[in-house]
Ligand SMILES: [Ca+2]
């Protein structure tokens with residue numbers, strides 16, 4: 317296969333660790349993205365209207381072992397009851413002595429160890445500057461105006477629509493988005509997936525779709541680049557899961573996504589064969605090469621492409637002949653090595669299940685491992701048929717390395733199967749310390765098979781041992797865990 321042009325290796329920068337991200341919500345509409353931050357949850361303790369600082373030394377220690385984003389404090393100011401609420405980040409690398417000085421219009425109005433302040437004298441016209449004090453030394457400031465409407469509207473540049481070869485016109489609507497620091501300035505940008513109006517579920521074979529497009533934006537709405545997956549990657553939520561993360565630790569995030577012949581980077585560089593078409597007569601894409609491509613987050617230029625794993629192989633190996641089993645792909649980012657982030661891609665849910673982990677070092681994509689329920693190691697052990705429509709990443713055995721919890725089964729950090737409950741496919745799961753009184757993490761999982769011993773259950777995330785649950789005899793289609 318053709319190798320994509322590499323960009324020159326950039327000078328490696330120091331890395332810092334970040335935790336305590338702002339609680340923000342992304343809302344995508346047809347023409348704009350809205351970033352909202354709630355000011356309504358204030359008032360836990362201390363000064364009325366302020367939120368107390370979280371103290372989690374275990375999390376801080378774990379974050380210290382992991383190369384993470386190098387982010388700034390990200391101050392955000394929104395109107396709130398009684399004034400203007402200014403909030404900012406605590407970093408995973410912060411020590412206990414960190415404090416913050418908040419200025420309004422150049423005047424110091426507060427020094428605090430908390431990460432928010434309700435400025436009762438603030439107004440929508442106020443301008444703020446936040447300076448952390450680390451080791452007694454005041455750090456460079458970051459400025460914030462007030463989001464007068466309580467949210468930030470980001471104008472988007474909608475791609476032009478088109479017509480598929482079967483004569484169906486399509487337009488684009490904003491779909492999933494990912495946040496990351498693409499240019500290394502310590503502030504987030506957005507990578508947005510544009511879905512054509514004829515994007516389709518993988519269960520619906522035999523329709524043509526427009527191509528999936530990815531854009532990067534500054535929060536000002538300035539578009540940084542556009543990548544087009546082309547017609548040989550069918551468009552739909554199961555086909556084009558993407559990851560945006562700083563995999564090589566140089567302070568700038570990359571985008572990783574499955575591509576094929578005809579995918580184009582921001583400069584028009586074609587991946588694979590520009591003239592090849594792998595569409596069947598009904599527009600299904602069940603053949604042709606698949607690549608894992610990594611794109612420079614700052615420029616949208618492709619830096620490397622390698623054969624994608626888990627590979628399609630024979631469509632029928634996944635459980636049917638029309639692609640409803642083969643074409644279900646998910647992705648995640650996980651610290652399976654402990655210190656560095658890896659890309660995780662999965663294929664198959666209902667029958668065969670496979671996952672692969674890749675590393676990016678700035679010049680080359682390298683496959684770390686591959687798990688396959690059909691391999692000689694795993695066949696017959698009950699790892700097939702266990703996948704979900706989502707997967708979770710968690711360090712279930714507290715050794716600093718992440719495991720992948722894929723529905724009713726888990727893969728260890730080294731790519732070997734860890735456990736399977738054999739309860740079968742489900743639509744939803746939540747993993748976390750769901751029972752704080754019980755050591756370790758738990759997973760809450762719902763199940764679709766009417767013959768499953770449990771329609772919903774919670775199990776030990778390290779061993780898969782069932783803790784409680786109930787047989788339902790029905791498809792429990794949804795489930796969630798929450799602190800009520
Ligand atoms: Ca940035």
Ligand SMILES: [Ca+2]
Pocket residue numbers: 561562563564565566567568569570
């Ligand atoms: Ca990077």
Ligand SMILES: [Ca+2]
Pocket residue numbers: 710711712713714715716717718719729
């Ligand atoms: Ca682990």
Ligand SMILES: [Ca+2]
Pocket residue numbers: 748749750751752753754755756757758
């Ligand atoms: Ca627990």
